[in-house]
Amino acid sequence: MISSIIFTLLLLTTFVVFGLRIRKIFGNVSLGKPFGRTDRPMERFILMCKVAIGQSKMVTRPISGILHIFIYVGFVIINIEILEIFIDGVLGSHRIFLPMMGESYALFLNIFEVLAILVILACVVFLIRRNVIRLKRFWSAEMTSWPRSDANIILVTEILLMSAFLTMDASDQILQSRGSAIYHETGNLFFSSMLSGLMSDMGTSSLIFIERFTWWFHIVGIMAFMIYVPYSKHFHIFLAFPNVYYSNLEDKGKMNHLESVTAEVKLMMDPDVDPYANPPETEEKAGRFGAKDVMDLDRKQLMDAYCCTECGRCTSNCPANQTGKLLSPRKIMMDTRDRLEAYGSSKNEDKTLLFDYVSEEEIWACTTCNACTEACPINIDPLSIIVDLRRYLVMEESKMPNELMTMSSNIENNGAPWQFAAVDRGNWVNEES
Numbered sequence: 001m002i003s004s005i006i007f008t009l010l011l012l013t014t015f016v017v018f019g020l021r022i023r024k025i026f027g028n029v030s031l032g033k034p035f036g037r038t039d040r041p042m043e044r045f046i047l048m049c050k051v052a053i054g055q056s057k058m059v060t061r062p063i064s065g066i067l068h069i070f071i072y073v074g075f076v077i078i079n080i081e082i083l084e085i086f087i088d089g090v091l092g093s094h095r096i097f098l099p100m101m102g103e104s105y106a107l108f109l110n111i112f113e114v115l116a117i118l119v120i121l122a123c124v125v126f127l128i129r130r131n132v133i134r135l136k137r138f139w140s141a142e143m144t145s146w147p148r149s150d151a152n153i154i155l156v157t158e159i160l161l162m163s164a165f166l167t168m169d170a171s172d173q174i175l176q177s178r179g180s181a182i183y184h185e186t187g188n189l190f191f192s193s194m195l196s197g198l199m200s201d202m203g204t205s206s207l208i209f210i211e212r213f214t215w216w217f218h219i220v221g222i223m224a225f226m227i228y229v230p231y232s233k234h235f236h237i238f239l240a241f242p243n244v245y246y247s248n249l250e251d252k253g254k255m256n257h258l259e260s261v262t263a264e265v266k267l268m269m270d271p272d273v274d275p276y277a278n279p280p281e282t283e284e285k286a287g288r289f290g291a292k293d294v295m296d297l298d299r300k301q302l303m304d305a306y307c308c309t310e311c312g313r314c315t316s317n318c319p320a321n322q323t324g325k326l327l328s329p330r331k332i333m334m335d336t337r338d339r340l341e342a343y344g345s346s347k348n349e350d351k352t353l354l355f356d357y358v359s360e361e362e363i364w365a366c367t368t369c370n371a372c373t374e375a376c377p378i379n380i381d382p383l384s385i386i387v388d389l390r391r392y393l394v395m396e397e398s399k400m401p402n403e404l405m406t407m408s409s410n411i412e413n414n415g416a417p418w419q420f421a422a423v424d425r426g427n428w429v430n431e432e433s
Contacts (some may be wrong), residue, residue, distance in 0.1 A: 007089035007219075007265060014223040021230040027044040028340045032299040035244045042174045044245045044388045047379075052244040057377045061313070064129075067122035071158070073337045074115035075237065081112050081165075085219050094182045106187030113169065113191040116162040130155075137312030142331040147310055150232045153224075168193035168214040170366045178204055183211075201324055240378040243307045246300050248380040255387060258289060269343035290391025293352040294340045298386060304380040305337035314382060320365040327365035329372035329382035332358060336385060354389050364401055 007350045012033060037044075058067035066085040084097050098105050130138045130151060138148065199207065229235055231293035236243075291297050314329035317323050321328055335357040342348040351357070366386045373381045393399040400408070407417045416423045 001010070004090060004092040010220065011086065011089065014226055017227050018230065021227075024398070025235070027228060028343070029302045029306065031295045031297050031340070031343065032297050033295075035153070035246070035298040035300045037248075037300065040249060043249060044247070047244040047247060047249075048241055051377070051379060052240045052248075055377070057375075057379075060375075062161055064126075065121060065157040067125055070115070070118040070122040074119040074162075074396050077115055078112050078165075082219070082222060085215070087184055089219060095184065095186065098186060100200060103187065106189065109169065109186060109189050110191075110426035113166060113189060116165050117191060117344065120162050123159045127152065127155050128241070140312065140315060142332070142334055143310070143312075143327055145232070150234075151202070151310070151359070153228075154232065154234055157225055161204065161218055162227070164214040164218040164221065166192055166195055168211055168218060170199060171211040174199060174202075175204065175207055175211060178207065179202060179340045200429075206318070233308060233310045235307045236378060239303060243300075243303055243378045244379050246303075246304060248381060253368075255344065255368075256384075258391075284370045288392060289395035290393070291385070292337060292354050292392045292396070294343055296392070297385060299334070299390075300382070301385050302336070302340060304382075304385075305333050306334040307378055308337065309377070310334065313375040313377065316370045317375040319369060319371065320367055325365035326359070329386075332362070332382045332385055334382060354392060358389060360393065360399065363393075366390075 027142065034233060055065065055069050058068050084095065087096050089095055095105075101108070106393070129135050138151075138424055145374075169189055172183055172186070172296075173189060173196045175190055176185050199210070200420075218282055280432070288296060294302060308330065310330060312330050314333075315331070318327060318329055338359045339351070339353045356362075363386045366383070367385060368387070373379070376382075406419070410417050410419050414420065416425065419423075
């Protein structure tokens with residue numbers, strides 16, 4: 001009874017803390033402007049099933065993709081086992097699903113154990129790639145001590161949780177064979193049976209302690225993991241699904257436009273037509289052009305920031321970054337999330353996303369090739385944020401590189417980017433080769 005009360009209080013505390021953090025995140029995302037991507041629902045659903053559930057973009061890099069699928073499938077399916085532990089913890093029972101599942105119970109536990117082994121294997125490989133081999137994309141300038149530690153904490157935690165699960169089953173197997181109370185026969189479990197050979201000489205009381213300790217370690221670890229995840233990059237395990245669903249379905253390279261600016265252009269082109277006669281539903285409210293701070297971005301862009309897994313695929317595919325430019329699309333997403341978390345703080349009242357977090361040099365290095373968005377496993381779009389920051393610089397601050405300023409002046413004066421009159425454009429055909 002006492003253990004059930006303690007467990008229930010821990011579980012309720014976990015859900016309360018988790019819920020408060022989720023509320024904070026959704027409040028931050030709500031600071032952004034609404035976005036109207038409710039069209040083509042079936043196409044969006046299929047895309048979500050393919051990219052978020054099917055992990056189709058992960059396997060473009062086979063080694064990390066397959067290992068990630070091990071962890072992903074293990075996380076999803078082992079949650080069934082966690083449900084049983086939750087019920088056992090509240091009711092004070094032990095393996096409550098065993099009587100109703102019968103012989104199939106052992107089959108499911110064997111599947112869970114196989115997945116647990118695969119998760120451990122994947123996490124060990126990922127730790128080696130990050131800390132021994134030191135892949136370049138995990139040691140870029142923006143990957144400071146905290147982002148690196150965040151990834152390692154999660155990987156080590158998953159190894160410990162899966163190891164505790166296997167140890168719990170192994171000690172349980174021996175106790176079943178000794179006829180100990182409450183340890184009912186589950187059937188043969190392949191991996192834990194092999195592990196139980198190392199524990200067979202231990203006394204019954206010691207085995208009960210190990211089984212109970214690993215049971216509590218496993219489930220309390222999962223509660224701690226649940227609280228930690230919304231504070232880390234691993235929150236993408238929840239947000240990836242809506243994030244992919246609301247992906248941009250327009251043709252690649254097609255950029256959105258400001259309706260108010262379009263209306264003014266139409267008015268100049270044809271004074272007899274009133275462009276405001278039927279204003280579009282998506283017409284933005286009066287405010288600054290482009291984005292200077294996080295509240296100028298839309299909610300999808302802010303959700304992108306919380307979804308970023310910091311995997312670095314975007315940056316490793318960025319041609320500007322590869323040629324030594326300052327731009328890193330991953331840093332843009334990390335900066336957006338950091339600024340969003342700091343927004344409203346008294347220490348950050350005078351700061352903005354542009355200038356204080358993201359520099360002008362970074363955003364002008366972008367070639368708008370869309371490689372970062374194409375590379376992202378969950379369809380995050382750093383380019384849209386970069387374009388909006390550029391719009392603010394050009395339309396509000398009248399700032400742009402000299403090369404672009406010259407080109408814009410030539411287009412305005414000559415109708416072309418070149419610095420000679422339109423009437424002289426064809427002169428080259430008359431020149432002697």
